[in-house]
Amino acid sequence: MEASRSDDPNLSPNRDLSFNPILIPNPSTVSSLISAGEVWPTIDGPLGLTEEASVDYARRFYKFGFALLPWLWAVNCFYFWPVLRHPRGFPQTRKYVVRSAIGFSVFTALLSAWALTFSIGGEELFGPVWEKLVMYNVADRLGLSGLT
Numbered sequence: 001m002e003a004s005r006s007d008d009p010n011l012s013p014n015r016d017l018s019f020n021p022i023l024i025p026n027p028s029t030v031s032s033l034i035s036a037g038e039v040w041p042t043i044d045g046p047l048g049l050t051e052e053a054s055v056d057y058a059r060r061f062y063k064f065g066f067a068l069l070p071w072l073w074a075v076n077c078f079y080f081w082p083v084l085r086h087p088r089g090f091p092q093t094r095k096y097v098v099r100s101a102i103g104f105s106v107f108t109a110l111l112s113a114w115a116l117t118f119s120i121g122g123e124e125l126f127g128p129v130w131e132k133l134v135m136y137n138v139a140d141r142l143g144l145s146g147l148t
Contacts, residue, residue: 039090041082054090058080058093059096061079062097062103065104073100073104076097077101077104083097
């Protein structure tokens with residue numbers, strides 16, 4: 001005998017979905033967290049890191065950013081966005097996240113200045129040194145292109 005749609009609890013339009021907080025969170029639970037002023041250190045909210053673990057991760061992202069990986073500073077700022085938004089919460093984590101934001105801003109400004117200098121200035125700015133600075137003729141200079 002075939003089961004009807006109303007017999008199957010998964011297909012029933014009146015089923016209670018509040019038991020599954022990952023797929024569809026219970027609105028009363030979410031509003032109570034917001035009204036209670038509970039702030040989480042990561043963008044994951046209650047599914048993310050604890051406050052103690054977040055300090056360790058923020059410190060690691062900050063230090064590895066100095067190892068020629070400054071994009072980790074951007075990841076640090078993104079992942080710990082609630083720490084940046086709430087200045088009084090999480091002071092230990094905040095110092096690493098703010099330093100990462102400053103480091104990423106300085107890196108972006110320097111990289112942009114360097115790229116704009118080369119793209120706008122070009123040969124007029126650098127003169128005869130330009131041929132040694134550009135990378136598009138490396139194969140020709142080393143005799144690897146086969147065009148002699």
